[in-house]
Each structure stands twice: as C-alpha cells, then as structure tokens.
Amino acid sequence: MTPAQTRPDGAEAPAQPRSKTDLFLSFTWLALQGFGGVLAVVQRELVDKKRWLTRDQFVEDWAVAQILPGPNVVNLSLMIGGRYFGLPGALAALAGMLLAPLLVAVILAVAFSSIAGAPAALGALRGMGAVAAGLITATGLKLIGALQNNVMGRFVCWGFAAATFVAIALMRLPLAWVLLGLGSVACLWAWRCLGESLAGNKA
Amino acid sequence: MSITLHANDWLQIFLHFLMLSLLAVGGAITTAPDMHRYLVTQQAWLTDAQFTASIALAQAAPGPNVLFVALVGWTVGVNAGGGVAAGMAAWPLGALGVFLTMAAILLPSSTLTYVATRWAHHNRERREVKAFKQGMAPIVIALLIATGWVLSAAHDNPERDWRLWLLTLVSALLVWRTKLHLLWMLGAGAVLGAMGWV
Numbered sequence: 001m002t003p004a005q006t007r008p009d010g011a012e013a014p015a016q017p018r019s020k021t022d023l024f025l026s027f028t029w030l031a032l033q034g035f036g037g038v039l040a041v042v043q044r045e046l047v048d049k050k051r052w053l054t055r056d057q058f059v060e061d062w063a064v065a066q067i068l069p070g071p072n073v074v075n076l077s078l079m080i081g082g083r084y085f086g087l088p089g090a091l092a093a094l095a096g097m098l099l100a101p102l103l104v105a106v107i108l109a110v111a112f113s114s115i116a117g118a119p120a121a122l123g124a125l126r127g128m129g130a131v132a133a134g135l136i137t138a139t140g141l142k143l144i145g146a147l148q149n150n151v152m153g154r155f156v157c158w159g160f161a162a163a164t165f166v167a168i169a170l171m172r173l174p175l176a177w178v179l180l181g182l183g184s185v186a187c188l189w190a191w192r193c194l195g196e197s198l199a200g201n202k203a
Numbered sequence: 204m205s206i207t208l209h210a211n212d213w214l215q216i217f218l219h220f221l222m223l224s225l226l227a228v229g230g231a232i233t234t235a236p237d238m239h240r241y242l243v244t245q246q247a248w249l250t251d252a253q254f255t256a257s258i259a260l261a262q263a264a265p266g267p268n269v270l271f272v273a274l275v276g277w278t279v280g281v282n283a284g285g286g287v288a289a290g291m292a293a294w295p296l297g298a299l300g301v302f303l304t305m306a307a308i309l310l311p312s313s314t315l316t317y318v319a320t321r322w323a324h325h326n327r328e329r330r331e332v333k334a335f336k337q338g339m340a341p342i343v344i345a346l347l348i349a350t351g352w353v354l355s356a357a358h359d360n361p362e363r364d365w366r367l368w369l370l371t372l373v374s375a376l377l378v379w380r381t382k383l384h385l386l387w388m389l390g391a392g393a394v395l396g397a398m399g400w401v
Contacts, residue, residue, distance in 0.1 A: 063340060069225050102305070134370070137371070160338075
C-alpha cells in the first residue's frame, strides 16, 4: 500500500471517499434521504454501508460536532470532508449536505400555500415524524456498542448515559447545561482513567 | 404581507444571524426562539404563522434542520418583494434572503468547527483530546435516545397517540435490528399518516 492510500489518521476504517465529487454526491444522496433529521442516515450510509468511518470514530466525531456551535450534521459533514481532502473536501461535503435539500425546501415553501392544512398532508407529516423519532432512537441504540472500548469502563459509561437521559428526556434541562455539567465531569473522569491506563501500560 | 427593507435592514439581519451562529450550541433549532423574538415580535418582518410554517416545512423536507433558517430568509425576502401576491417577481429578494441568512448562520460556526477539528485531529494523541472524546461518548449516545423520547412525548394523549408510539417503537426496532432501507419506513409512516391510521 502506498502512503497516499492509507487513511490520514492510520485508523481502521476500511474504506474512504474516492474524490471530492464522490463526497459531494454521497452527502447529497444522504441529505435527500434525511426526513426529520439526517443523523440516522449518516450513521447508516457512512458507517454501516460505505464504511468510511468506524462506529467509534463516528461517536467521537459526533461528540465534537455536538459540542461546537452550529448545525450538528453540518459540522459533521465539514469534519468528515475535511479529514480526507482538507478544506476543499469540507466544502464539497457541506455543499452536498445543503444545496439539493435547500432547493427542495424552497420549492416546498412555494407550493405550500396551495395545500396548507389539508388533513392528508398533515397526517403524513405526523406519521413521518413518528418514524423519524424511531430512527434517531435506533441510531443511539446501535452506537451503544462503541462504549465497549471506553477507557472509563462499562458501568461508569452506563451511569453517565443514564444521567444524561434523565436530565434531557425526563427533567428537560437545557442542552447547554447538560453538556457543560455532565460533559465536563465525564471528561475529567476520562482524563483520570487515561492517566491510570498509561501508568498501567508502563508498569 | 408586504414590507419594505432597506440595505441597512438586510445588513442588520446578516449581523444578527452571524451572532446567533455562535450561540447555536446543540443545533440551529436552539436559536429559533431568539429569531422569532427579533424578526416577528421586534421587527414584524414576517408573521407568526409564516415563522411557524417555515419550521414545519423545513422539518418535513429532507435535509438538515438548519434549512428552516433558509425558509425564514426566503419568507422575509418574499415579503420585502411585495408578498406572495407578487408571484415570481418577489423571488429574487427571496433568494437574497436565503443567501444572507444561510451565509450568516453558517460562516462563524463552520469556521470555528473546521479550525477546531483540524487542531484536534493533529493533536489526537494528546491526553486532553482523548479524554474529551472518551468522556463525551456516553453522553452523546444517551442524547440521541433522549431525542427520540422527547419527540414522541410531544404527543401525550395515550388514547389518541398510542398508535403513533407503536409506529415509533416498530421503526426503532427495524432500524436497530434490520438493514431495511430508511426510505421505506418513512414512506410507510407517511402513508399511514395520510390515511389517518396513526
């Protein structure tokens, strides 16, 4: 294998985009499937099918995309595109994510006045919304396996996950508080565990 | 509705959205309340119904939720171009609205993301970068599951909504356990909804 073919970070994802055009078209295709949120589609297409990212890499990238300001999946597309082709790759993925859906949305907005309030249209939206809620839940369930290799250990991970679920789903605390509060405790704990595992490796 | 926007007003919109971009932690939709306050309540550049329709349409359309910002920009532009009654004559200003709002909401956050992730990638072996990724993993996974919960709990009448919850549960199980294409499930949801079965 020539150096050009290895992944820039040497990780184990078995495939990668062939070109910036490939990035653009792939992101266009997955954005156009993303009714009620693109994340579930990104996971299915890029991790399960194309294998551009491992499950662990996806979770790591998603954590970063989530914590930085801006639309999460837009951040994610910038990160994935940038990893392979630098700034041009980031822009190709971003354009793929936004251009075609933008056109569709504006066309819908223009057409909307004629069908606004039709019961069948409203019902279809309701049904698609329920499926979309299921898709996003399943994406979370599928990623639980990524916690197996976590340095904090399984029980601590489950504890942080349960606390997050309670805070967001049941107590309805603002996301920023949860990310800052629970997030910083979890990162400090992981920092500590990483120190121990380094010391363990040396011993 | 029909409004008049001067160059300075467009500049104000651009600057306001630039600021919102950096506040959009947790997704663009978290800025919707402030966008509403500024555009609907304070400036009256679009109506409450137009604002709500922009969000609903963007969620129904494929693609990232941030597209609701483009539709808000489109509607403000069309309003400035004489309103819906003006027909295609209002579209150029609508397009200007899309361009300005999307550029403003994306530029600051995307620049920050690109620079920050390049840095993190070059320093991925550092202990603090690893600690961040490992520590955040259980939290972001739980956030996804919680999001599904929050979306379902918005429908809170068990007698009327139990079929909706069942649909959510079944689609979650199908995505989790099978390789069935997501579009089939979304299509089935749309059909069930349009027929009035859920």
